[in-house]
Amino acid sequence: MSHQPERDPVSGQITTGHEWNGIKELNSPVPKVVFAALVLGAIYLVISTILLPAWPGITGYTRGLLGVDQRDTVNREVEQARMARSQWTDLINGQPLEESLADSALMDIVRETGSTLFIDNCAACHGTEGTGGPGFPDIAEGRLAWGDDVETIHETIRVGINSSHPETRFAQMLAFGRDGMLPRADIVALTGHVLGLSDPQAQTDPAVAETFAFNCASCHGEDARGVTDFGAPDLTDPYWTFGGDRDAVFSSIFNGRAGHMPHWEDRLSETETRLLALYVHDMRTPVQ
Structure with missing residues (x-):
């Protein structure tokens, strides 16, 4: 027996025969505007391929009649x-x-x-x-x-x-502890002295000041404000490259520093x- 198509009584459209929970699918044609868009798109692609650079080749690409080059x-x-x-x-x-x-x-x-x-x-x-x-x-x-x-x-x-x-400019802090130039006790004392350089209320131990003058002043200056010829920083201001706490200052004196x-x-x-x-x-x- 041949199946007779069913027509939707509301829209008058033929159905596809599919039904979901009482909802039937209409066999509506594709809107003409879709075909028009596809045709126009195809025409545009053909024209742009002819006029503009488009297809790659082995040694180059199609240049197009307009000779447009984005480079x-x-x-x-x-x-x-x-x-x-x-x-x-x-x-x-x-x-x-x-x-x-x-x-x-x-x-x-x-x-x-x-x-x-x-x-x-x-x-x-x-x-x-x-x-x-x-x-x-x-x-x-x-x-x-x-x-x-x-x-x-x-x-x-x-x-x-x-x-x-x-x-290049060269700048390197000597490793007074690691290389055995000063004993640990002197480095501990120097650490306190250096930390006190930026504190106007700090008390200066003459012996430690002499250690600083003998070992550090040639680079950092007698006033500890740094010597630009050597790239030695100012030790009296609050700015520290490698840290201004006691452990960091001790490590700088003991191990030396060489930034880059x-x-x-x-x-x-x-x-x-x-x-x-x-x-x-x-x-x-x-x-x-």
Whole structure:
């Protein structure tokens, strides 16, 4: 027997014969707009394949009749951006950094563009605000071991500290305990003396002060405020690279310290290193 199609009494449409909980499925045709969209899409694909770069090949790809090349477009946009930036990058490259610091309009640009450059390259060690962390100095507020002027900052960025650059700055704290230069008792006494250097109320033991003068003053200075020629830090301020508690200071004297900063000359352009130097100098709080 042949099955007679059932017509839905409400819509007049033929049903498919499927039923779910009393609900019957209508055998509705696909809307014409769907076929129209498919046809238009196919036409667009054919036209775009003919006009634009499309199919990869063994040695290249189909170029298209329009000859559009996104690489050329990007290169053109990059060149346009470079030309726009050259109005202020030429100033940074062509004049002393001190003059750039005095140019308020230029420094507004430095603050805006230098922030991204600093976060991308420096924040991993020094923090986004430049306040440092364990093993990394506070460059926003603390005294810089090699000097605070902008030209010195630029040179440090360029060559690094204890880096592989042939002109790198070298800085190393001797291991007075590990290498047997001082007995443990003297190092314990020196630890207390160093901690007291930043405390105006601390009492100074003349014997320990003499030990400091004989072993430490040649690098840190007789006043313990550091010597930039050696990259020796100021011991009288509250900023400590490797920690300012008793255990950390004892460990520094006993085991020595040798930090590392990579050189950026091979990684950043001259414009970028000069821009970073201006940005770092600008972010610093004046140190009294």
